Amino acid sequence: MLDLINPEVLKNRERYGSRFRSADPFPHVVIDQFFSPTFCEQLIAEFPPFERGANLNEDGLPGGKSTVEDIRSLGETYVLADDLFRSAEFSSLMSDVTGIPDLLYDQLYVGGGTHENRPGQELDPHVDFNYHPHHGWHRRLNLIVYLNREWEVEWGGSIEFHEDPWGPPEQNRIERVVPLANRAILFETSERSWHGFEVIRQPQNHPPISRKSLAIYMYTKDRPPADTAPSHATVYVERPLPFVLRAGDSTEAQGARVRKALTRRIEHVARLQERERAFSEKIITQVRKLFSSTKSLGQPEIEMLEGLFRREDVLLKLLYDREKEFSRDIEWLQHRVADRQLGLPVIGRAKLATAPEGYYPNDEWCAPLLTLDLKLSAPSKAMVFHGRVPHRFPQGQTLECTIRDRSESAHFNPGEFDWKVPAAMAAGERASVQIRASESICPASADSSSKDMRNLAYQLHSVEVA
Structure with a gap:
């Protein structure tokens, strides 16, 4: 099956491995001409139409992103791609490059498969979910191969590798890679593998563009204890203010983006609060079981309960402190804009x-x-x-x-x-x-x-x- 891979990639696996392990801000490597040229062209030619994939947004309407996880349904070329990904030879190649042994292929392509994004789409910096939702395996690698014959830096859509999007923007080093055809991005999935992509911009006087790729994720049954974290969903970080306030834009355009960015944060908080309630209900169910026996609590149980109480008290104090901060900001803004009349922009x-x-x-x-x-x-x-x-x-x-x-x-x-x-x-x-x-x-x-x-x-x- 490895005849679908460019022979130069196979020959230089050690060199790619050295780049992977020494890369910043986390282990990754860019491999150009990953597939054989003929096979890549076949993948591009048989890439599914946008309407073929899952493309409805949260409103149930056609959105700007389309995905197909069942790649074997896309025709002979994608069946060959799937056969390649599931082969022992391919897993061995990925292990040689990354140094991660016993890699497992995901036949369900959870979150993977073909991806197509239209102009206006972007992906906030994030770290991915860390366990397979069905098998419980540790998620270890992302492999993305781009399928865009033409792409310019000015069009956006470049994948971004972030050092720390939670920190001050000026301290967050970002590496960007343009999504050109047959360019593969292989990176470790960890608690510090922050990545996303820039907003896609339709170039003027150019036929409509879209960002196309084929992605697979690989897993292992075990992981070094030092690199193992409790189970979590994908963690997103909203774009910072300097990214939202684009120099040179009109005040109306800047204001619209700031309002949208603030609203996104508020809705992000609301989603996390819903998940918080779900976690809390599970905790209460387990605590009921803990007290269903007449046996006295031991020290481990008491320490766990103390930790639960501390966490909830910290959150309560944070929410009350936020009320004071909101009141202060509202008062400041009301004073600042008291003489301004608003209208519909x-x-x-x-x-x-x-x-x-x-x-x-x-x-x-x-x-x-x-x-x-x-x-x-x-x-x-x-x-x-x-x-x-x-x-x-x-x-x-x-x-x-x-x-x-x-x-x-x-x-x-x-x-x-x-x-x-x-x-x-x-x-x-x-x-x-x-x-x-x-x-x-x-x-x-x-x-x-x-x-x-x-x-x-x-x-x-x-x-x-x-």
């Missing part, structure tokens, strides 16, 4: 001709019916509504947008949304836009302590006319 080729109806600029909420009157400064093809459905609408929100008597509808689950609606218009034209929402709430009706009598449906950050 309109970005791109139009401006508001009159004030919106049904929009509350102080907190970006919209009424069940929003009406906008826009004047075009240049020809347009579409409008993109950047907003958010708050989690107080657990079933999501259905929106209907009418632009010049043409209507489009979409359903959004709780979270951020970027809704693109066709809007072909000429420069100088005026467009009346109405958005109707299927659901609304009155805060005062839901909470007797609230004095907010508004009917609220969703939040709208900005409107982009392109």
Whole structure:
């Protein structure tokens, strides 16, 4: 099966091994021309269409990423690739390069297989889950082979290896590698293998691009105790402020990105809180079993319970301290911007001709019916509504947008949304836009302590006319 690998790779496995072990910020190696040229071309030619893979986002709508884990279903070339990956010879080659013995192939391709990402997609720095979800094996290696015949640095999408994304941005050394065809990235999966990729940018006057790759992950039944950590899911780190505030961009664009970055963090915290509740329920179940016997607790049990209490007390104190910090920041911001009037940001080729109806600029909420009157400064093809459905609408929100008597509808689950609606218009034209929402709430009706009598449906950050 190794005849599918470039003979130069086989001949130079020791040299690649030396690079792997000495690499910073963690063991990895870049191998160009990994497959034989003919086999790589076959993989590119038979790469599945975007619609063939799992491509729905959290709203149940087609998103910007598509994956296929069952690569044997993709045709003869991908059957050969799978046969290669499952062979003892391939595992031996990976062990020779990395120094990790007894590597195991994952026939389920959990998280692996073919990956395709369209412009606008990015992947925050993260370390991967560390145990196979079904077999309990230790995750040890990631192998990614890119399948893009053409790629420029300016297009983004380069894989990033981070030293420590939790630390100050200026101290986080980052190595970037462009995802060119037949370039393989092999890296150790550990508690310090922080990696991600830059946002993909569609080049102007160029056919549509997408970032394509084939990924496999390898495991072992054991791992050195010093490198073994308790089981965890993938750990993500949000992008820092210097990355969000891009120099040279308009204040409106910077503001939209900052709001989106803050909202992502808030939703990230909410997801972790849900997992915290699930862990806590498991702990309580096990504690009930601990006390189901009349046998007295021993010192190990008492020390474990003391640790549980300490951890919860630390979290309680942190949450109370955060309340004080939130109050301080709110007071500072209110003083700083007291004399500023807010409006709905309109970005791109139009401006508001009159004030919106049904929009509350102080907190970006919209009424069940929003009406906008826009004047075009240049020809347009579409409008993109950047907003958010708050989690107080657990079933999501259905929106209907009418632009010049043409209507489009979409359903959004709780979270951020970027809704693109066709809007072909000429420069100088005026467009009346109405958005109707299927659901609304009155805060005062839901909470007797609230004095907010508004009917609220969703939040709208900005409107982009392109």
